[in-house]
Amino acid sequence: MPGLDGNKMSKSYGNAITMREDPATVTKKVRAMPTDPARVRRTDPGSPEKCPVWQLHQVYSDDNTREWVKQGCTSAGIGCLDCKQPVIEGVLKEQQPMFERAEKYLSNPQLVKEIVEEGNAKAEKIARATMCDVRAAMGLGY
Ligand code: SF4
Known part of the structure; x- marks a missing residue:
């Protein structure tokens, strides 16, 4: 599983999202992820292959979303924050059942x-x- 910096996800590397991290922190972490360095300005095209966010799209996004990312990134049709939003939603969706299961014990x-x-x-x-x-x-x- 890739971490927030594109390396292997590990708590000791400081690049992890924990299982029951609160949604605001998840959002902040993903929004702060590094991207393809070629995308200095919103109008600069990029290459998903050079971007750690793309690796998370491999885990959390369906084919249509990945196609949207490829098209949008290489043509500068989307911004990096637009691109990160489906990843944020994917992580939060994955975490939801963990919050529900934990609630029984927390309460x-x-x-x-x-x-x-x-x-x-x-x-x-x-x-x-x-x-x-x-x-x-x-x-x-x-
Ligand atoms: S648009 Fe997406 S894939 Fe392209 S550089 Fe930005 S975050 Fe990475």
């Missing part, structure tokens, strides 16, 4: 506590059985 922290406790109890049971096997294998009688 009920007790549910999270119960899940953790249940996991701990299961792990403890398995660890105890494993230690029993280890002691038996080593001939330890305690």
Whole structure:
């Protein structure tokens, strides 16, 4: 998955969009993405292949939108902010179900506590059985 600068997306590179990043931040980050350096002015044509935004269009856009980008970029028919808008919408759409799933736990922290406790109890049971096997294998009688 490409990051905001065209390199591999990674939190440590500072080029990531996190799963439940708020929409205003997503919008700000995508709008600030670097583009083809040839597009200094709105009237300068560009090449999508030289632009990290194009890589995100590969992930988030359909064929029609990609065609619109190709045409608009190479003819300077669209601006870079126009071009970034479908990417912003694609990211926000992808995040929506994650916000919905998280809401259940955010509004009920007790549910999270119960899940953790249940996991701990299961792990403890398995660890105890494993230690029993280890002691038996080593001939330890305690
Ligand atoms: S129009 Fe789109 S693909 Fe072309 S340089 Fe701007 S952001 Fe990149």
